[in-house]
Amino acid sequence: NAGVTQTPKFQVLKTGQSMTLQCAQDMNHNSMYWYRQDPGMGLRLIYYSASEGTTDKGEVPNGYNVSRLNKREFSLRLESAAPSQTSVYFCASSDQPGTYEQYFGPGTRLTVT
Amino acid sequence: GENVEQHPSTLSVQEGDSAVIKCTYSDSASNYFPWYKQELGKGPQLIIDIRSNVGEKKDQRIAVTLNKTAKHFSLHITETQPEDSAVYFCAASMGGSARQLTFGSGTQLTVLP
Numbered sequence: 001n002a003g004v005t006q007t008p009k010f011q012v013l014k015t016g017q018s019m020t021l022q023c024a025q026d027m028n029h030n031s032m033y034w035y036r037q038d039p040g041m042g043l044r045l046i047y048y049s050a051s052e053g054t055t056d057k058g059e060v061p062n063g064y065n066v067s068r069l070n071k072r073e074f075s076l077r078l079e080s081a082a083p084s085q086t087s088v089y090f091c092a093s094s095d096q097p098g099t100y101e102q103y104f105g106p107g108t109r110l111t112v113t
Numbered sequence: 114g115e116n117v118e119q120h121p122s123t124l125s126v127q128e129g130d131s132a133v134i135k136c137t138y139s140d141s142a143s144n145y146f147p148w149y150k151q152e153l154g155k156g157p158q159l160i161i162d163i164r165s166n167v168g169e170k171k172d173q174r175i176a177v178t179l180n181k182t183a184k185h186f187s188l189h190i191t192e193t194q195p196e197d198s199a200v201y202f203c204a205a206s207m208g209g210s211a212r213q214l215t216f217g218s219g220t221q222l223t224v225l226p
Contacts, residue, residue: 004156031211040122042202042216043157050211058213059114090156100145100212104156 002026004105006091012111013081021076021108023091031094032074033058033102034066036087043090049074081112115140117205119217126193127225134220136203137185143205146179146186147214151200160201161188193224 007022025032030051035043045058047066055066063085065077074093078085088109092102116139126132138146144165149157163170163177163186170177174193179186190197200221204214 033211033213040218042117042119042218043214044216045213048211048213054210056211059215092156094212100147100162100206100214101159102214104149104158106154106156 006105025093029093033092034076035090115215117217123221125223132190134188138205142207145206149202
């Protein structure tokens with residue numbers, strides 16, 4: 001049972017480049033989330049998916065798009081990366097409607113130069 | 114939307130002493146308050162949570178208290194050990210379709226041997 005996995009672990013992009021961050025969970029959870037973590041600002045919700053087939057904006061969605069590919073996978077896309085998107089990105093999942101607990105992946109450290 | 118403030122941002126204690134981290138929230142509709150621990154290079158992990166119908170909850174050396182009237186909740190760690198050194202985040206949720214969490218900015222706890 002791997003839990004929540006994220007790829008890649010590290011990525012360096014130039015301004016204007018695009019990339020997709022991948023996330024998968026093997027716990028049969030319904031809900032999945034993307035957060036970014038910046039120093040002194042905690043974790044901020046970018047997008048979430050309450051269930052397969054649905055996605056919604058979180059607190060900081062500008063510059064990002066998401067795809068809930070199936071129940072297991074939830075990807076985050078940066079179409080035109082900007083230095084302000086330099087951050088650590090975490091994917092999480094939770095079991096709805098069972099509990100509120102969110103299980104986090106190990107994170108992707110993204111640097112945009 | 115919900116706003117969660119967390120204090121202090123850094124906390125150093127001697128091994129064996131107690132540590133207290135405090136959070137306030139803004140929306141009285143919030144009904145779930147988890148605490149997450151994040152070790153270096155890893156994703157956050159739930160350590161304890163409390164729902165709005167409970168005033169206090171304990172799990173071995175850790176406890177959480179909730180004051181709904183004042184809209185604040187606290188994490189208490191007793192008999193601290195070096196392995197308690199980490200970043201701790203509080204969060205609040207109003208429920209909703211995906212039970213989104215709003216996180217505090219984090220507290221770096223250092224337990225000095």
